[in-house]
Structures are given as structure tokens and as C-alpha cells.
Amino acid sequence: MKYSTYQSIFPMNLENLQETRKEGKVRLLQVITNTLLLKLLILVIIVWVAGAGVLTVFAAPSVSNKEVIKLTVQPGDTLWKIAVNHKPERMDTRVYIEGIMRINALEDRGVQAGQVLKLPHF
Template identity: 85%
Template sequence: MMKYSTYQSIFPMNLENLQETRKEGRARFMQIITNTLLLKLLIIVIVAWIAGAGVLTVFAAPSASKEEVTKLTVQPGDTLWEIAANHKPERMDTRVYIEGIVRINGLEDRGVQAGQVLKLPNF
């Protein structure tokens, strides 16, 4: 086996340039990593902000207070549709008003019984 070689590279070996290139490469790598982490952090903050705004919007929805409801006793033969049609605001869709009645009274089905007391929302 050969112990020594007479091989000489055709490229000049400049160690200073090599070290500078490595330092620049490390700096560029760190800059890329930092930028990537900052971008991910920014995306997380934006998603959290949007989600928080959505949650606040849901909880900030107006709810009917005690003074915003009218009580009505259901008469024999009354239907939810008739009650809604007679008590809803003029330009409101009857179906929307029925949903309001169902929501504030916690009705599971759409049927009403004579003598039942319903809260009617005032929009």
C-alpha cells in the first residue's frame, strides 16, 4: 500500500475562503430556520385570532332577555305556524320566527298543546 500520494488537486485550496463559505452557509441556514419558525408562529397566531373571533361572535350573539319576550297561552286548535304568523314582525319570514320560538322555549318538536305557555321573542 501507498503511504504517501503525489496527488494534487487541480482546484486551488484556499482555507480562508472555505471557512468564510461555511460561515456564510451556516448564517444563511440559521436565517432560513428563523424565517420558517417566524412564519409558522405567524400562521398559528392568525389561526388562533380567527378562531377566537369566531368563538366571541358565537357567544356575543344577542340573546332574548326577560323584557324582550312576551308570554302567550296556547288556545285549543292553535298551531305554531298560526301563532308565529300572528305575532311576528311584518317583514319577517314566518319560518325564522318559528325558529326563534322553538329556541327560546327549548321545544324539541314543533307541536304545541292547548294551555301551554310560550315565550314569544320580540325582534
């Protein structure tokens, strides 16, 4: 069969077809860009909220010199035992221990008998 008598029912306008393809590509780029921007925004919000939470947890109130009690460590005392006995009623013991460590510039949680510690007052 050399020649066909088939004729499409759709008009063959190549210019229209090329324009439609260009519009489709532009639309696809817009969708991808919008999706990436949305993901970036969500990531920024998550990092911001997490950072604010971390800063809140590790933030220690400043302690003035007037609000400090000095204590001599007795044999058998630990920072935990000292903190439990001297911390405010509703304060977490771990937070009070961090306050003791900061005000005394301690690098670890070990204390020795006879050592004088400053206790923060909150």
C-alpha cells in the same frame, strides 16, 4: 503514480471554508425560524377570524322582561311555524327559534299544545 502534480485553481483555506459552513448553517436556521413564525402567525390569524365569526353567529342579543310576549301553543303548532309568524321581517327564522329556545330554556325543538312560550322581541 505515487505523486500527483495536480494543483487546484481554488485556494485551499480551511478556516475560510469552516466559517462559510457556519454562516450557511446560521442562515438556514434563520430561514427555518422565519418560516415557522410566519406559519404560526397565519394560523393565529385564521383561528382568530374563525372564532370571531362563530361568536358573531351564535351571539344572541339579551332580552329584557319588558320585551317579552307570551303565547300559548295551539294543536299543530311547531317552533318553526311560531317563529315565522312572530319574528321580525328581516330576521332569519333559525335565529329567532334559537332566541325562543334560550328564553324558555328549551333543550329540544319540540313543543306541546297548551305550553306557554315567551317570545323575544327584537
